[in-house]
Amino acid sequence: MIYRIVAVVSAVAIGLALAASGGARVIAGTHAPSPVVWMVVFLVAAAIVLVGMLDRRAPIFGAIFYRGRADVAAIALTFDDGPTEPYTSLVLDILRDSGVKATFFVIGQKVEQAPTVVRRIVEEGHEIGNHTFDHGVLPLRGPGHIRQTIGATSEIIARVAGVRPALFRAPHGWRNPWVDRVAREQGCEPVAWTLGVWDTDRPGADVICDRALKGLANGTVLLLHDGRGLDREADVSQLVEALPGLISGARRLGFRFTTLGAMLAEGRSR
Numbered sequence: 001m002i003y004r005i006v007a008v009v010s011a012v013a014i015g016l017a018l019a020a021s022g023g024a025r026v027i028a029g030t031h032a033p034s035p036v037v038w039m040v041v042f043l044v045a046a047a048i049v050l051v052g053m054l055d056r057r058a059p060i061f062g063a064i065f066y067r068g069r070a071d072v073a074a075i076a077l078t079f080d081d082g083p084t085e086p087y088t089s090l091v092l093d094i095l096r097d098s099g100v101k102a103t104f105f106v107i108g109q110k111v112e113q114a115p116t117v118v119r120r121i122v123e124e125g126h127e128i129g130n131h132t133f134d135h136g137v138l139p140l141r142g143p144g145h146i147r148q149t150i151g152a153t154s155e156i157i158a159r160v161a162g163v164r165p166a167l168f169r170a171p172h173g174w175r176n177p178w179v180d181r182v183a184r185e186q187g188c189e190p191v192a193w194t195l196g197v198w199d200t201d202r203p204g205a206d207v208i209c210d211r212a213l214k215g216l217a218n219g220t221v222l223l224l225h226d227g228r229g230l231d232r233e234a235d236v237s238q239l240v241e242a243l244p245g246l247i248s249g250a251r252r253l254g255f256r257f258t259t260l261g262a263m264l265a266e267g268r269s270r
Helices: 002-031 035-054 087-098 108-113 115-123 143-161 179-185 205-215 237-252 260-268
Strands: 074-082 103-106 127-130 221-225 256-258
Touching: 002 035, 074 087, 074 260, 087 115, 087 237, 103 108, 103 115, 108 115, 108 143, 115 127, 115 143, 127 143, 127 260, 143 179, 205 237, 221 237, 237 256, 256 260
Parallel strands: 074 103, 074 221, 074 256, 103 127
Antiparallel strands: none
């Protein structure tokens, strides 16, 4: 999908460059810049747009929260793409037994399939965030679709769990100029993450734990997954196996756990 995004943006840039070049020749004649100049200008612009779309932390479409305070030894565990059974329930068991609160970014379709699990997330004091209705790729979609997928998911969460999400995380962290604005219109603050450990690649529980512990720092927002998009057969057993050691290891390093929303509020209160 990332190649499709690059191809579409590049094709648009080349088309605009050719149109601008032709228009300039009509207006300025032989004094117009050469087509090569227009091509370079628009391809540079396309590169900037692609960075804004694909780099979750890029401020090109507006600043986004992805890290807490550097002077506070707190980290936030976040889980994307759930609920996925039995793994989300197993994650909740570990968090309960460890006394840790976390943030779950859930997919609307999957909320409808596992409402009891979503209610448990809320009842046990965890935070719930919006992760679109179908984990669709947003950079190539317009504001109408973005509004629909975020709004529908918030409505489903409210109906199932009795709370409306206050946070939104785009699938893959990919955005366009409308995503953040529409999310805020829907009452959700867009957020990203500091550290990902590629747990969906299933590199082994020890590798997941080791990557996380080596990357932790004050204010880290850690991206983990209790699912994999809409895949109903997603195997998240390695994350479940890694989680107890990750939690105990982080505590040995001196970190406390908080929710992403609390971290965001704490950062804004400075």
